[in-house]
Amino acid sequence: MALMKWDATFSVGVEEVDEQHKKLFMLINLVFDAMKAGKGAEVLKLTIDELIDYTHTHFSYEEKYFSKFNYEHTKEHKLEHKKFIDKITDFQKEYESGTALLSTEILNFLKDWLTTHIKVIDKKYTACFNKNGLK
Ligand code: FEO
Numbered sequence: 001m002a003l004m005k006w007d008a009t010f011s012v013g014v015e016e017v018d019e020q021h022k023k024l025f026m027l028i029n030l031v032f033d034a035m036k037a038g039k040g041a042e043v044l045k046l047t048i049d050e051l052i053d054y055t056h057t058h059f060s061y062e063e064k065y066f067s068k069f070n071y072e073h074t075k076e077h078k079l080e081h082k083k084f085i086d087k088i089t090d091f092q093k094e095y096e097s098g099t100a101l102l103s104t105e106i107l108n109f110l111k112d113w114l115t116t117h118i119k120v121i122d123k124k125y126t127a128c129f130n131k132n133g134l135k
Contacts, residue, residue, distance in 0.1 A: 003032040004111055010118050013126040014134055020058045021118055027051040028110050035102050044102055048095065052088055059085070062122070069132045073124055080121055084113060 004025040011018050031047045059081040066074040088110070094100035129135070 002029045003107060004028050004114070010115075012118065012122045012129075014129050016134075017062065017122070017129075020061060021114075021122075023054060024051075024058060024114060027054055028107065028114070031102070032107050035104075035107070045096065048092055048102075052085075052092060055085065055088065062125070065129060065132075065134060066125070069128050069134075071125055071128050077121060077125070080117060084117070 002025075006018075006022045006025050010021060012021070027047070027050060031044070031051055034044050034047050063074075063078060063081070065071070066077065071077070091100060091106060095102060100106075
């Protein structure tokens with residue numbers, strides 16, 4: 001069973017962002033599946049790298065519109081993004097150096113963080129984005 005499943009409660013009312021969030025869920029599920037299937041370190045590393053790359057892409061996409069629309073919660077939102085990137089990058093380094101193992105605990109952290117971030121933090125920009133024509 002997939003670790004993350006997208007449903008309408010995750011919609012932020014902006015189609016492109018919803019698609020990007022779905023892709024993030026898919027990538028987390030890929031990491032989860034690779035871990036469960038006991039895939040080798042190289043496969044896991046590539047999957048984690050892809051997840052991190054796409055997280056950067058997604059955060060940059062949102063932040064581009066924060067600037068463009070002069071979004072009032074830009075500072076706090078960008079700080080949340082930075083904290084998450086720092087956390088997963090630390091994990092990536094520890095994993096690659098062999099001092100950390102990929103565990104259900106880490107994946108549950110990703111799942112919980114993303115769920116709360118989308119439902120609480122991302123949803124705050126819906127009105128601003130929609131008002132500026134991004135739906
Ligand atoms: Fe969809 Fe703020 O990340």
